[in-house]
Amino acid sequence: MRVELVVNGQPRAAEVEDHTLLVELLREQLGLTGTHVGCDTSQCGCCTVHLDGQAVKSCTMLAAQAQGCSVVTIEALAPDGAAAHELHPVQQAFSACHGLQCGFCTPGMIMATVDLLARHPDPSDEQIRDGLSGNLCRCTGYVNIVAAVKAAAQATRGRR
Numbered sequence: 186m187r188v189e190l191v192v193n194g195q196p197r198a199a200e201v202e203d204h205t206l207l208v209e210l211l212r213e214q215l216g217l218t219g220t221h222v223g224c225d226t227s228q229c230g231c232c233t234v235h236l237d238g239q240a241v242k243s244c245t246m247l248a249a250q251a252q253g254c255s256v257v258t259i260e261a262l263a264p265d266g267a268a269a270h271e272l273h274p275v276q277q278a279f280s281a282c283h284g285l286q287c288g289f290c291t292p293g294m295i296m297a298t299v300d301l302l303a304r305h306p307d308p309s310d311e312q313i314r315d316g317l318s319g320n321l322c323r324c325t326g327y328v329n330i331v332a333a334v335k336a337a338a339q340a341t342r343g344r345r
Contacts (some may be wrong), residue, residue, distance in 0.1 A: 190251045192217070193261035201248045208232045208243035210251075211258060219259035219292045223321075230320030233293035233300075240300035242319070259292035262299065274340040275299050275333075284333030286324035291311050294320050298334050302341055308334065 189198045192215060199214045211217045211234070223231035225244050232244040235257040262273040275298050278284070285291045294317065301316035303309060308316065313334045314327075322330060 186249060188248050188252050190253065191255040193256070193258055193302060200250070201306070203249065206244055206247045207234070207236075207241075207246045207248050207251050207256070210243035210248040211243060211256070217258045217260055221289055221292060223289065223293075227319075228321065229293070230297060230317075231290050231293040233296040233320065235296060235300065240297050240305075257296075259296060262295065272332050275302070275337040278333040278337035278340060280328075282329050284325065284330040285296045286322075290320060290324075291329065294322065298337060301334065302338055304309075306342055307338055 186201060186203060188199060188201050189196070191197065192211070197215060199210055201210055201214070208220055208222055211220050212222070220234055220243060221231035222244055223229035227242045227245040230242060232242050233240050234243045236251060237254050254325065262276065263271050272280070275295050279291060279295060297317055297320050301313065305312045305316065310331060313331050317330065317334070
């Protein structure tokens with residue numbers, strides 16, 4: 186079947202099997218490998234992308250379900266007009282606060298954080314933990330991730 190969608194602001198079309206997952210379309214057919222596959226069961230959140238402005242786990246969504254939708258991946262997170270090396274404030278905060286170690290969960294964690302901050306610009310610790318509850322990190326212990334989300338919230342409040 187043919188799937189047409191907008192990915193990172195660009196119209197894209199691809200032929201997919203009925204059972205093709207969105208994460209497979211992004212990684213294997215469109216070459217957007219920043220979206221990771223960590224579990225295939227929706228438990229880890231490494232595959233989190235934004236679909237029509239909402240964070241979704243692309244490993245449990247069929248590519249066909251994204252027909253006509255807009256998908257944003259970690260590759261397009263930098264601000265519009267930014268230089269190729271400029272990071273989004275959430276990415277900067279994760280780096281500055283050491284909210285990552287091996288980096289495997291980081292793209293999904295960052296995409297979930299962007300979604301969280303869109304809904305809660307000044308989140309409490311409980312809101313942060315709840316907002317990131319679908320994302321697992323096997324390295325950091327979350328203390329630095331929570332600190333990164335707080336720093337990102339502070340950095341992004343001035344940009345609204």
